[in-house]
Amino acid sequence: MRGATHAKWAACAVTVALAATACGGGGDSGGGGGDGSGIVGSSWGDPQNPLEPANTNEVQGGKVLDMIFRGLVRYDPKSGEAKNMVADKIDTKDSQNFIVKLKDGWKFSNGEKVTAKSFVDAWNYGAHLKNNQKNAYFFGYIEGYDKVHPEKGDASADKLSGLKVVDDKTFTVKLTQKFSTWPKTLGYPAFAPLPKTFYDDHDAWLAKPVGNGPYTVDSYDKGSKMSLRKWDDYSGEDKAKNGGVDLKVYTDNNTAYTDLMAGNLDLVDDVPASQLKNAKSDLGDRYINTPAGIIQTLAFPFYDSKWSKAGMEKVRQGLSMAINRDQITETIFQKTRTPATDWTSPVLGEAGGYKSGLCGDPCKYDADKAKKLIADGGGIPGGTLKITYNADTGSHKEWVDAVCNSINKALGNDKSCVGSPVGTFADFRSKASQQKLDGAWRAGWQMDYPLIQNFLQPLYYTDAPSNDGKWSNKEFDKLVDKANAETDTGKAVSTFQDAEKVLADQMAVIPLWYQNGSAGYSDKVSDVALNQFSVPVYNEIKVS
Amino acid sequence: MGRYVIRRLLQMIPVFFGATLLIFLMVNVMGDPVAGLCGDRKCDPATAAQLKKEFGLDKPVWQQYATYMGNVFTGDFGTAFNGQKVTELMSTAFPLTIRLTLVAIVFEIVIGISLGVVTGLRRGRPIDTVVLLLTLVVIAIPTFVTGLLLQLLLGVEWGVIKPSVSSEAPVNELIVPGLVLASVSLAYVTRLTRTSIAENRRADYVRTAIAKGLPRRRVITRHLLRNSLIPVVTFIGTDIGALMGGAIVTERIFNIHGVGFQLYQGILRQSTQTVVGFVTVLVLVFLVANLIVDLLYAVLDPRIRYA
Numbered sequence: 001m002r003g004a005t006h007a008k009w010a011a012c013a014v015t016v017a018l019a020a021t022a023c024g025g026g027g028d029s030g031g032g033g034g035d036g037s038g039i040v041g042s043s044w045g046d047p048q049n050p051l052e053p054a055n056t057n058e059v060q061g062g063k064v065l066d067m068i069f070r071g072l073v074r075y076d077p078k079s080g081e082a083k084n085m086v087a088d089k090i091d092t093k094d095s096q097n098f099i100v101k102l103k104d105g106w107k108f109s110n111g112e113k114v115t116a117k118s119f120v121d122a123w124n125y126g127a128h129l130k131n132n133q134k135n136a137y138f139f140g141y142i143e144g145y146d147k148v149h150p151e152k153g154d155a156s157a158d159k160l161s162g163l164k165v166v167d168d169k170t171f172t173v174k175l176t177q178k179f180s181t182w183p184k185t186l187g188y189p190a191f192a193p194l195p196k197t198f199y200d201d202h203d204a205w206l207a208k209p210v211g212n213g214p215y216t217v218d219s220y221d222k223g224s225k226m227s228l229r230k231w232d233d234y235s236g237e238d239k240a241k242n243g244g245v246d247l248k249v250y251t252d253n254n255t256a257y258t259d260l261m262a263g264n265l266d267l268v269d270d271v272p273a274s275q276l277k278n279a280k281s282d283l284g285d286r287y288i289n290t291p292a293g294i295i296q297t298l299a300f301p302f303y304d305s306k307w308s309k310a311g312m313e314k315v316r317q318g319l320s321m322a323i324n325r326d327q328i329t330e331t332i333f334q335k336t337r338t339p340a341t342d343w344t345s346p347v348l349g350e351a352g353g354y355k356s357g358l359c360g361d362p363c364k365y366d367a368d369k370a371k372k373l374i375a376d377g378g379g380i381p382g383g384t385l386k387i388t389y390n391a392d393t394g395s396h397k398e399w400v401d402a403v404c405n406s407i408n409k410a411l412g413n414d415k416s417c418v419g420s421p422v423g424t425f426a427d428f429r430s431k432a433s434q435q436k437l438d439g440a441w442r443a444g445w446q447m448d449y450p451l452i453q454n455f456l457q458p459l460y461y462t463d464a465p466s467n468d469g470k471w472s473n474k475e476f477d478k479l480v481d482k483a484n485a486e487t488d489t490g491k492a493v494s495t496f497q498d499a500e501k502v503l504a505d506q507m508a509v510i511p512l513w514y515q516n517g518s519a520g521y522s523d524k525v526s527d528v529a530l531n532q533f534s535v536p537v538y539n540e541i542k543v544s
Numbered sequence: 545m546g547r548y549v550i551r552r553l554l555q556m557i558p559v560f561f562g563a564t565l566l567i568f569l570m571v572n573v574m575g576d577p578v579a580g581l582c583g584d585r586k587c588d589p590a591t592a593a594q595l596k597k598e599f600g601l602d603k604p605v606w607q608q609y610a611t612y613m614g615n616v617f618t619g620d621f622g623t624a625f626n627g628q629k630v631t632e633l634m635s636t637a638f639p640l641t642i643r644l645t646l647v648a649i650v651f652e653i654v655i656g657i658s659l660g661v662v663t664g665l666r667r668g669r670p671i672d673t674v675v676l677l678l679t680l681v682v683i684a685i686p687t688f689v690t691g692l693l694l695q696l697l698l699g700v701e702w703g704v705i706k707p708s709v710s711s712e713a714p715v716n717e718l719i720v721p722g723l724v725l726a727s728v729s730l731a732y733v734t735r736l737t738r739t740s741i742a743e744n745r746r747a748d749y750v751r752t753a754i755a756k757g758l759p760r761r762r763v764i765t766r767h768l769l770r771n772s773l774i775p776v777v778t779f780i781g782t783d784i785g786a787l788m789g790g791a792i793v794t795e796r797i798f799n800i801h802g803v804g805f806q807l808y809q810g811i812l813r814q815s816t817q818t819v820v821g822f823v824t825v826l827v828l829v830f831l832v833a834n835l836i837v838d839l840l841y842a843v844l845d846p847r848i849r850y851a
Contacts, residue, residue, distance in 0.1 A: 046626070046809065047626060048581065048625065048626060048813065049581065049625070049626060049627070050626060050627035057582060057583050057585075058583055129590055129591070129594060130594070132591060132594050132595055132598065133591070134581060134582055134587065134591060136588060136590075136591055137588045149588075149590055149591075150590065151589055151590050152590070206627065221711055222626075222628055222632075222636075223628070223633070223636065223801055223806075224636070224711035224801045225711045248711070249711075249801065250708070250799050251795060251796045251799050251800070251801065251805045251808075252796045252797065252799070254797075255695075255707065255708050255796070255797060255798070255799045256708075256799075258695060258696070258699060258700060258707040258708070259706070259707050259708045259799075261700045261707075262699050262700045262703065262706065262707045264706050264707065264708065392812055393812070423574060424574055424575075424580065424811070424812060424814055425580045425812070426574070426575065426576065426577045426578075426579055426580025426581075426813065426814040427574050427575040427576075427579075427580075427814070428580075429579040429580050429582070429584075429586075430575045430576040430577075430578075430579030430580070431575070432586075433579055433586040433587070434579075443584065444584045445584060446583070446584065458585070465585060465586050465588060466584075466585040466586055468586060
C-alpha cells in the first residue's frame with residue numbers, strides 16, 4: 001500500500017518535472033515502411049575482447065562478426081549445414097591436403113578484393129603468438145602451427161608452413177593429421193578474411209571494423225552502441241532485408257526487456273531469467289525459445305585418485321540417476337532447457353550426430369536405483385558431493401541447489417550434496433583449468449561449429465585443451481582418431497557416436513540439459529529467428 | 545586558512561596511496577583474471593602467458609603496484625581487457641555519472657532543503673507529519689525498488705519517459721534516474737534540515753532578529769537557515785562521493801554507462817586496471833569534496849576559523 005502511494009506521489013512530481021523540461025517519450029529509431037530500409041534496434045552486451053575475428057570467443061562479439069564478415073563457408077541458420085560462401089569448392093583426396101578455390105566477385109566494403117591472400121594472411125595473423133589471439137588454437141590443425149605458436153618461448157616462424165597461396169583465387173592447406181570434416185569447421189568467425197587496412201592501421205580498423213559481410217559499421221561508440229547499415233554492394237546472396245541494425249549495450253538484460261515492452265527496442269536476444277514466466281503472455285508468438293548448441297554438464301576431478309579409481313563410474317552413474325532433470329528444467333528454467341540424453345546437442349540433427357537417448361538409463365531419474373548404484377560403487381568420496389559454480393553470472397546457484405536437493409532426496413541424506421560458490425567467473429575458470437577444484441563443478445560447452453567432433457574431442461580426448469577434469473580413456477581416444485580419419489561423413493559420425501558410448505559407460509561427465517536460445521521481438525519486425533549459436537539471423541529480419 | 549588547506553592536501557597523500565594499495569591487493573586476491581577471458585574453455589597456455597606478460601600480471605604484486613603508480617603519475621591508467629585505454633573509459637563514464645550526480649544533488653538541495661525548512665518551521669503540524677512519514681517510506685524502500693517501479697510505471701505503463709537512457713544521456717533523460725538516486729539522501733537532507741531549523745528557531749539570535757523587526761523572510765534565510773545548514777552541508781558533501789560510487793544500482797536499472805557500470809564490469813572481469821583506476825579517481829573525488837565541505841564551514845559560520 002505504502003509503496004504504491006509513494007510511487008504515485010513520486011510519479012506526479014516527476015511528471016511535473018518532465019513537463020517543465022519538455023521531455024517525453026518519442027522514438028528516434030527510424031521507421032521506413034516495408035521497403036527494406038527500416039532499422040532494427042537490438043540489445044547487445046559489451047564484447048569482452050577487442051573485435052577481431054580470431055580474438056572473439058563469445059556471443060556478443062560474435063554477433064557483430066556474423067554481420068560484417070562472410071568466411072569460406074557459412075552454417076545455414078536453419079539446418080546448421082555448412083554451405084560454401086566465399087569458397088567455390090574445397091577439395092581433398094586424402095583428408096589432409098586441401099585445395100581451396102574462391103568465387104569471383106567478392107569484395108570488402110572498402111572496395112578491396114577478397115583474394116586467397118586475404119585468407120592466408122588473416123590465418124597467419126590469427127595463429128601467431130605475438131598477436132595474442134584467443135582463438136589461435138583454431139589454426140592448430142594446420143601444419144607449422146607449433147612453430148608460430150609454440151607452447152613455450154618465442155615463435156620460430158612467422159607463417160604457417162601449411163598455407164600456400166597458389167594464385168589470386170586459390171590456396172592450399174596442409175593439416176598435421178587427417179581431418180575429413182575440417183572444411184566444415186571453416187564457418188567459425190576466426191577463419192574470416194581480413195582486408196589490408198587491418199594490418200596497415202590496426203587501431204583505426206578496431207575503431208571501425210571493415211569486412212565483407214552484408215553490413216558495414218556506420219559508427220561504433222565503444223561500450224555503448226554500434227550502428228550497422230546495409231551494404232548495397234554486398235557480393236553475397238544473403239543480402240540484408242532491412243536497412244541496418246543498431247546494437248545497443250545494456251547494463252542489465254532486465255532493462256532491455258523493459259525497453260522492448262515500452263516499444264523502444266525491437267529485439268532482445270537474451271530474455272532475463274526472471275521474465276521467462278511472463279515472456280509467453282507478454283509477447284505471445286513473438287517469444288522465441290529454440291535449441292542452441294549449448295550443453296551443460298557436471299564435471300569430475302579425475303586427477304584426484306578418489307574419483308578415478310575403479311568402481312567410481314557406478315557412483316557417477318548413480319549421481320546422474322539421482323538428478324530429476326525434467327522437474328528442474330521445468331520449474332527453474334521454464335522449459336528453456338531440455339533434459340539431456342546424450343553429450344551433443346539437438347541442433348546437430350540426426351545426421352549430424354545427435355542421438356536422443358544415447359545415454360540410456362543412467363540419464364533417467366530413478367531414486368532407488370541411484371541409491372543402490374552409489375552404494376555399490378563405494379559411496380560418494382568423503383561422503384559429500386561438493387558442486388562448485390561461479391556466483392556472479394548466469395544464476396547458477398538456483399539450479400545447483402536444485403540438483404543437490406534432488407540428490408539429497410534420492411539418497412535420503414541431507415548432507416550428500418552441497419553447492420560451493422566461487423565469487424567470479426575468472427576465479428572459477430582459473431581454478432578449474434589449474435585442476436584446483438575438488439568434488440564436482442558446473443561445466444558447459446558452447447559449440448564452435450555444428451559438428452559432433454566439437455562436442456567430444458576438445459572436452460574428453462586425453463589432455464585436450466578443455467578437458468579440465470583430466471579424464472582419459474584409450475578406447476575413446478582411439479575411436480575419435482578413427483572417426484577423424486574417416487572420409488565418409490556418415491561413417492565418421494557413427495564412429496564418434498561409438499566414442500560417445502564410452503562416455504556413457506564411464507559417465508565421464510554427467511550431461512544435465514541442452515540450453516535453448518530465447519529471444520523476444522516487437523511487432524514492428526518479422527522473420528526473426530535464432531541460429532544454432534543463439535545469435536539472431538539479422539540479415540533476414542524485416543521491418544514493417 | 546592557507547596553512548590549513550595545505551595540511552589537508554598533505555593528508556590526502558597517504559590516504560591516496562593507502563586506498564589504491566588496498567584496492568590493488570583486493571583485486572589481486574581474487575586470482576588469475578586471464579582464465580576468465582576464454583569463456584568456458586581453458587585459455588591456450590602460450591596465449592595466456594603472453595597476455596599476462598602484456599598486462600604485467602606475471603610480476604610480483606608489489607612490483608605491479610609500483611609500475612602502476614609510476615604510470616598513473618604520467619596519466620597512464622593502463623588498458624582494460626577489451627583493449628580500451630582506461631582513460632578512454634573514464635572520459636566516457638565520468639561525464640555521465642557527474643551529470644547524474646549533479647541532477648541528484650540539485651534534487652537534494654532544492655526539494656530536501658525546502659521541505660526541511662517548511663517542516664522545521666511547522667513542527668508538529670499535519671504537513672510535518674505527512675512529510676516525515678513520506679521520508680520514512682523513502683528511506684525504508686531500497687533504491688532498486690523505487691527505480692524499477694518508476695521505470696515500469698512511467699516508462700512502460702504510462703509512456704511518459706523512455707525506460708532506458710540513451711548513450712548521449714542528455715539531462716532531461718536523467719531526471720528520473722537522478723531522482724531515484726537522490727531519493728534516500730533527499731529524505732535524510734529533509735530530516736536533517738528540519739531538526740536543525742527546529743532547534744535553532746528558539747536560539748537567542750533568531751529572537752533578537754525578530755525583535756529587531758526584520759522581515760520574516762530575511763530572518764529565515766539570512767539568520768536561521770545559514771546557521772542550520774552546517775550539518776546539511778556536511779552530509780551533502782560526503783554524499784557526492786557516495787552518490788558517484790553508489791550509482792551502480794541506478795545506472796544498471798536505467799542503462800547508464802557511467803562509473804557504476806564500468807566498475808561492475810571491471811570487477812566481474814577482474815580487470816585490475818579498470819577497478820583501481822576508477823576507484824583512485826573516486827577516492828580523489830571524496831577527498832576533494834570533504835575538503836570543500838570543511839572550507840564551506842568557515843563561509844557559513846564566521847566563528848569557525850581554521851588557524
